[in-house]
Amino acid sequence: MKLQTTKTLAIISIALYGLLVVMSILFALFVIDKTFILATISPEELEATPFPYLRYLLYGTVVFSLLVALLFMAYQVLYTLVFVETIGFKKKTTMILLIVGYVVWVVALVGLIMTLVHKDKDESKQLEN
Numbered sequence: 001m002k003l004q005t006t007k008t009l010a011i012i013s014i015a016l017y018g019l020l021v022v023m024s025i026l027f028a029l030f031v032i033d034k035t036f037i038l039a040t041i042s043p044e045e046l047e048a049t050p051f052p053y054l055r056y057l058l059y060g061t062v063v064f065s066l067l068v069a070l071l072f073m074a075y076q077v078l079y080t081l082v083f084v085e086t087i088g089f090k091k092k093t094t095m096i097l098l099i100v101g102y103v104v105w106v107v108a109l110v111g112l113i114m115t116l117v118h119k120d121k122d123e124s125k126q127l128e129n
Helices: 003-040 045-048 052-087 093-101 105-117 121-128
Strands: none
Touching: 003 052, 003 105, 052 093, 052 105, 093 105
């Protein structure tokens, strides 16, 4: 792959990373909100009609979980493609950061940004002339 394609994949990975963070926060807020709603309902009302309250919590949890899982799979595929392309870089710092980034997400972001600022040998020569 060309360096420009790798940089494009890195940009898309960063965007998916941000979207994953936002979706995770929204998921946590949704579950907390529905839990508080369930906690404020009287036991008699919950006993009489438990299904509407539990249904919204269950459906919402399933939908958010599927969205986060799909986003995470897309992110991992693109992240792996970027990682494979960084193996060819002369400096191995970016590759090492991307390896550690599989475990620590902040390091993954740093590795993706370093992939964006990487200059190809031909680009450097063209800029100097």
